[in-house]
Amino acid sequence: MPAPNVDRALVEHVAKLACLSLSDSEVDRFASELGRIVGYIEQLDSLDTRDVPPTANVSVDRAPGRRDEVAPGLTRDEALAQAPEVESDGFAVPAFVE
Amino acid sequence: MHADWDVRSVADRVRRGEITAESVTSASLARIAEVDPGIHAFLHVAADALDQARAVDQKRARGEPLGPLAGVPVAIKDALVTRGVPTTAGSKMLSCYVPPYDATVVARLRSADAVLIGKTNMDEFAMGSSTENSAFGPTKNPHDLSRTPGGSSGGSAAAVAGAMAPCSIGSDTGGSIRQPASFTGTVGLKPTYGRVSRYGLIAFASSLDQVGPFATDVAGAARVLSVIAGHDPRDSTSLDVPVGDYERACGKSVGGVRVGVPNEYFAEGLDPEVEQSVRAALSALTGAGCIVRPVSLPHTRFAVGTYYVLATAEASSNLARFDGVRYGLRSLGASGKRDLRAMYGATRDAGFGAEVKRRILLGTFVLSSGYYDAYYLKAQKARTLIRRDFESAFRDVDVICSPASPTPAFRLGEKHDDPLAMYLNDIYTLPASLAGLPAMSVPCSATASGLPVGLQIMARPLEETTMLAVASAWEALAPGARVSPVP
Numbered sequence: 001m002p003a004p005n006v007d008r009a010l011v012e013h014v015a016k017l018a019c020l021s022l023s024d025s026e027v028d029r030f031a032s033e034l035g036r037i038v039g040y041i042e043q044l045d046s047l048d049t050r051d052v053p054p055t056a057n058v059s060v061d062r063a064p065g066r067r068d069e070v071a072p073g074l075t076r077d078e079a080l081a082q083a084p085e086v087e088s089d090g091f092a093v094p095a096f097v098e
Numbered sequence: 099m100h101a102d103w104d105v106r107s108v109a110d111r112v113r114r115g116e117i118t119a120e121s122v123t124s125a126s127l128a129r130i131a132e133v134d135p136g137i138h139a140f141l142h143v144a145a146d147a148l149d150q151a152r153a154v155d156q157k158r159a160r161g162e163p164l165g166p167l168a169g170v171p172v173a174i175k176d177a178l179v180t181r182g183v184p185t186t187a188g189s190k191m192l193s194c195y196v197p198p199y200d201a202t203v204v205a206r207l208r209s210a211d212a213v214l215i216g217k218t219n220m221d222e223f224a225m226g227s228s229t230e231n232s233a234f235g236p237t238k239n240p241h242d243l244s245r246t247p248g249g250s251s252g253g254s255a256a257a258v259a260g261a262m263a264p265c266s267i268g269s270d271t272g273g274s275i276r277q278p279a280s281f282t283g284t285v286g287l288k289p290t291y292g293r294v295s296r297y298g299l300i301a302f303a304s305s306l307d308q309v310g311p312f313a314t315d316v317a318g319a320a321r322v323l324s325v326i327a328g329h330d331p332r333d334s335t336s337l338d339v340p341v342g343d344y345e346r347a348c349g350k351s352v353g354g355v356r357v358g359v360p361n362e363y364f365a366e367g368l369d370p371e372v373e374q375s376v377r378a379a380l381s382a383l384t385g386a387g388c389i390v391r392p393v394s395l396p397h398t399r400f401a402v403g404t405y406y407v408l409a410t411a412e413a414s415s416n417l418a419r420f421d422g423v424r425y426g427l428r429s430l431g432a433s434g435k436r437d438l439r440a441m442y443g444a445t446r447d448a449g450f451g452a453e454v455k456r457r458i459l460l461g462t463f464v465l466s467s468g469y470y471d472a473y474y475l476k477a478q479k480a481r482t483l484i485r486r487d488f489e490s491a492f493r494d495v496d497v498i499c500s501p502a503s504p505t506p507a508f509r510l511g512e513k514h515d516d517p518l519a520m521y522l523n524d525i526y527t528l529p530a531s532l533a534g535l536p537a538m539s540v541p542c543s544a545t546a547s548g549l550p551v552g553l554q555i556m557a558r559p560l561e562e563t564t565m566l567a568v569a570s571a572w573e574a575l576a577p578g579a580r581v582s583p584v585p
Contacts (some may be wrong), residue, residue: 004469014462014463018414018418018458019418019421019442019443019446020447020458020459021440021446021447026455029452030455030459033456034456037406037517037521038463040402040403040518041407041477043400044400044403044407044473044476044477044480045472045476047400047476047479049476049479049480049482052479052482053479054475054478054481054482055478055479055485056305056478057335057534058291058305058485058532058533058559059291059292059337059534064338066332067331074198074199081196082196082425083423084425085428091423093423093438093441094436094441095436096438096439
């Protein structure tokens with residue numbers, strides 16, 4: 001496929017998908033840098049991969065699943081200790097439903 | 099610095115009672131205080147290091163048996179969580195994070211009676227090849243303070259090269275142990291994917307990440323590997339297979355071992371002094387009875403493109419967890435308005451550095467609707483071809499040797515503003531990562547100006563023993579070639 005034009009609009013679209021609020025100057029910078037990187041990656045296009053299966057992971061052997069048993073984990077206090085904001089024994093976030 | 103500053107000498111002398119763990123840890127702390135202000139290998143020095151050491155000495159005084167790393171100071175890459183000890187992954191996002199649990203590797207080191215001396219600097223979230231992407235400032239190469247120690251485990255490499263600890267722990271996703279080992283004249287080993295637990299390693303690219311040791315010598319790295327290797331039910335990719343006798347593999351005869359040399363790794367861009375140094379090591383191995391022959395890995399030139407699609411795709415997904423809710427930084431943005439989406443965006447903008455944002459954007463792009471097949475799926479297929487290259491080569495040889503990096507350590511700032519140039523520097527380490535193979539870097543002769551050069555040795559999956567035998571044979575042949583820790 002033809003290389004996409006990595007412009008400000010594409011960077012802004014992807015940044016929205018990734019939940020990144022970028023400044024104007026960052027958008028300009030990343031558009032130019034990512035354009036070069038994507039241009040380089042285009043070389044993969046020259047590979048004939050018609051009958052090649054994808055590799056998602058390289059485990060030489062299937063690792064066994066863990067037994068489904070109840071075991072001690074973090075206490076509630078330990079789990080909440082690093083939270084930026086805690087409210088009524090839970091992680092507090094800004095309201096997102098009215 | 100005392101003469102026997104290697105993992106085995108320290109541990110064995112502590113076990114025999116010839117020296118105390120406390121004296122070793124004191125020496126290590128004094129050395130850190132003396133040289134680290136100029137190197138910046140450490141982000142955090144453990145406040146309880148001497149207590150840990152005294153506990154080892156007390157254990158011995160009570161007549162209890164001591165573990166294989168008794169009293170050995172170990173520096174830990176700040177990508178591994180340590181209970182009650184700050185862990186940042188080199189990021190502002192985690193600048194105030196204190197984990198509530200230990201990574202499995204850390205727990206195993208503690209059980210082996212090691213002393214966790216501190217946490218080492220790294221490129222933010224292990225994304226980089228120079229440690230310059232740390233939010234807390236770069237680490238410098240102990241051999242030349244104007245140069246980078248490599249990355250992303252640059253702090254762990256510099257801690258060993260600067261004689262601040264006889265060994266350290268790093269993580270390697272695309273070369274982040276081997277390249278810094280090569281730049282600093284240390285031994286650095288990336289085990290087979292699945293050999294060492296990733297539980298408690300802050301994830302970068304989960305299908306590639308692997309934890310491994312740095313040490314001053316091959317047998318030291320082997321001993322640390324034997325402590326950290328093995329099945330862990332908490333990591334679903336951890337293999338339930340026997341762990342080899344890595345220490346005994348060191349010193350084994352390499353007569354008849356077939357060593358493959360890939361033509362594609364001696365191509366344009368390779369520094370002539372690096373080539374000369376690596377070829378000299380290969381000649382020496384021939385002298386030791388190895389059968390050195392050419393092999394071909396034809397898809398090598400596609401490794402950088404393949405890796406930077408797959409690793410960034412996985413990273414974009416893994417780093418979604420940093421959202422300002424459960425731990426780490428939270429920012430509401432300039433408006434200060436309590437809005438959830440704005441909080442996510444502002445937190446991630448404030449917490450992540452430029453390289454991390456660049457990779458999240460690239461990874462999100464290659465996974466996005468309309469581009470998935472052309473980039474992500476295509477790269478997964480290219481990964482298959484790179485794997486097949488190795489499967490085919492390993493039918494004729496037992497190990498494959500190459501330079502670990504095309505150049506010696508480059509200058510700080512030299513590639514920092516050119517991300518693509520920085521990525522291309524990883525060309526020799528990426529293929530083994532994509533194929534999940536064990537691979538290590540061992541020092542060979544330095545350049546004329548005294549910069550370390552690393553010989554990379556790659557082996558079949560789970561054959562760390564063969565790799566270590568070759569590494570230690572080379573080390574024994576060329577003791578003069580070893581770049582000593584900086585005095």
